[in-house]
């Protein structure tokens with residue numbers, strides 16, 4: 001059973017619209033008769049580009065207006081990058097499906113297409129992500145990190161305008177926008193542990209809209225769902241938003257869930273990591289244990305110092 005017309009809310013950036021169209025193409029495989037309409041919604045995160053996200057209130061800024069439209073019934077589904085979805089939700093909304101994850105890695109785009117190790121001593125790299133900055137400095141302590149904001153295309157343009165040696169971005173966003181050929185270096189996911197949810201798309205719906213929930217459930221990818229849920233548990237235990245350098249990556253392999261979590265000091269001098277694996281059904285316990293391990297190995301002091309410094 002389908003519905004004749006379904007309205008999907010999306011941010012208006014090129015990447016967001018491409019992602020929403022990826023989701024629509026998937027849904028169309030199951031509901032070829034349905035007309036999927038996109039409604040573009042501007043979020044505060046799209047409007048304020050001259051401040052770092054942590055200063056203007058965190059990553060919830062990319063989803064709030066879209067959630068309001070969902071609550072008002074103006075749209076039936078919201079498509080989000082799971083990376084931008086905060087731990088807390090309005091009570092009557094939920095993520096009902098997470099599609100198959102794309103490349104989770106972070107990458108470097110450099111002015112002269114140089115690999116990480118060919119960058120000159122003291123190279124200046126643009127990223128507003130504390131997670132990327134700290135972990136990058138743990139591999140190359142000589143590099144200087146400068147904040148840079150805006151959508152994917154803007155950041156590449158700013159790299160040139162600000163005469164930076166490079167910028168760090170998510171592989172997924174570049175691949176989806178057809179800019180894969182600009183990537184100069186792929187960071188190994190164990191060197192720069194990705195952001196919670198990176199590379200995964202989530203479909204948010206109203207809790208009581210069982211018809212729409214049934215429709216979106218068709219494109220849920222069980223392995224991605226478990227991995228992203230595990231990462232989000234890690235984030236919740238650490239109580240970390242985007243103002244703390246934390247990362248987590250879970251994946252399913254050989255019938256097990258395997259997971260790494262990290263907390264870093266801003267300068268990258270302290271990198272606290274924990275890795276473990278367990279049966280898939282124990283993913284929640286695994287995520288909690290990894291979070292506790294990271295806290296006990298020194299993560300607690302790092303998080304405390306960040307709180308006091310704010």
Ligand SMILES: NCc1[nH]cc(CCC(=O)O)c1CC(=O)O
Nearest residue numbers: 081083169170172173198199200
């Ligand atoms: N913070 C913005 C954002 N949200 C999702 C992606 C990329 C796609 C993804 O990770 O799913 C990006 C761009 C980036 O970080 O380079």
